[in-house]
Amino acid sequence: MSKQPQQKLTNTDQNGVSVIQSQAHCSVGNSAGTTAGLQQVPQLVPVNAGGGGKATPSSKMKKTILDKESDEYRQRRERNNLAVKKSRMRSKQKAQDTQQRVNELKEENERLEAKIKLLSKELSVLKDLFLEHAHNLADNVQPNTAATVTPGDLCNTNNSQ
Amino acid sequence: MSKQPQQKLTNTDQNGVSVIQSQAHCSVGNSAGTTAGLQQVPQLVPVNAGGGGKATPSSKMKKTILDKESDEYRQRRERNNLAVKKSRMRSKQKAQDTQQRVNELKEENERLEAKIKLLSKELSVLKDLFLEHAHNLADNVQPNTAATVTPGDLCNTNNSQ
DNA sequence: CAGAATTGCGCAATAT
DNA sequence: GATATTGCGCAATTCT
Structure with missing residues (x-):
């Protein structure tokens, strides 16, 4: 997947065989032969086959030189066009x-970020309490009076998220 | 932006006008006949213009019925082709x-997720400590002996991340 | 060898 | 009026 084989071909078109197609949709109805001028196809004939018109694609020859007329050709084109459309859609x-x-x-990220903020805050609060408490202990305060906090306050920390 | 005007045109090809163009500035070699056979071509001329080849786009006429030959036409095409290429590249x-x-x-997400996990863990540890301590207090334990934890352990929680 | 999928390309109709 | 986008078909390649 993803490579770029197609001969780079500098924009200078080298061989160009190109074709025009469409046109047709001139006016709405166009159905019948409405189309004014437009001649039809030139019929690029395969000049072809170097020296010996090999019919069998032996070694060198491209293919059988496609006949633009051929039913098979048209069928293949049509199938390819379909495939192309599909591919592009995908x-x-x-x-x-x-x-x-x-x-x-991005959304998920914001959610996570928010959660982190929350957790950080909780953590910081808890730490502060701890430090404070430690202080109290150091200062030899009565344990009972030291009950400045109720653990209960911290137990509903189940951030639903 | 985004509409789909282009006449749907059912794949059934209606009238296709095909042509070959290039050729002209083939010059640079395109080396020999690399391209197998392909002869060129016919030059589809716009049969066209009703009676008088109007050069002036008066009222009804399409445009000036673009002459595929016209220099201006070619120039426009070339510019457009360029634009197309650019657009596609972008x-x-x-x-x-x-x-x-x-x-x-996705990476960022994982990082955040990890951080959350960490913070949650820390938090949970702290809470446990709190509960434990609360217990001790409830059981009326000597404050000094209650010093099971050292706040210091919790102070380096600056998760660099 | 065949058939589907991709890809670069040019045309023409539109959109901006 | 000019460039930018977009759908489309062709043909060359690549993938299955």
Whole structure:
């Protein structure tokens, strides 16, 4: 997947055989022969076959030099066009999905970040309490009076999230 | 943005006008006949323009009935081809970037998740200590002996991350 | 060898 | 008016 074989071919078109296709959709109806001028196809004939018109694609020869007319040709084109469409659709879909994924991940991230903030805060509170308590102990304070905190306050820390 | 005007045109090819163009500036070799056979071609001329070859795009006429020959036409095509290439490149780049973003976000997510785990653990430890201590107090234990914990242990909790 | 999937490319209709 | 986008078909390759 993903390579770029196709001969780089500098924009200067080298061999170009190109074709035009479409056009057709001129006006709406077009159905019949509405199409004004447009001549039809030139028929690129395969000049072909170097010296001995090999009919059999032995070693060198490209293929059988496709006949644009051939039914088989048309069929193949049509199938390919279909495949192309499919492929592109998928590609597009994938891109969309990826974008969506980004959004989801971003949200998730915010949630996590928030949770961290919360936990950090709790932790800091607890630590402070501890330090305070330690102090009290150091100062030799009565244990009972030292009960400044009720653990209960810290027990509902089950952040649902 | 995003619509799909282009006449759907059922795949049944209606009238296809095909042509070959290039050729002209073949010059640079394109080396010999690399391209197998392909002869060129016919040059589809726009049969066209009703009676008088109007040069001026008056009211009805399409445009000036583009002359495929016209220099201006060729120039426009070339510029457009360029634009198309550019656009596609960008599009591809964007997709790639998005994918990358996904990866980054995923990593970040894992980091956050880990941090949360850590904080949670610390918190849980602290809470346990608290509970234990509370117990001791309840049981009326001597404060001094209650010094089971040293706050110091909890002070280096600055998770670098 | 065949058939589907990808990919680069150019055209033309639109959109901006 | 010019460039940017987009759908489409062709052909060359690659993948199955």
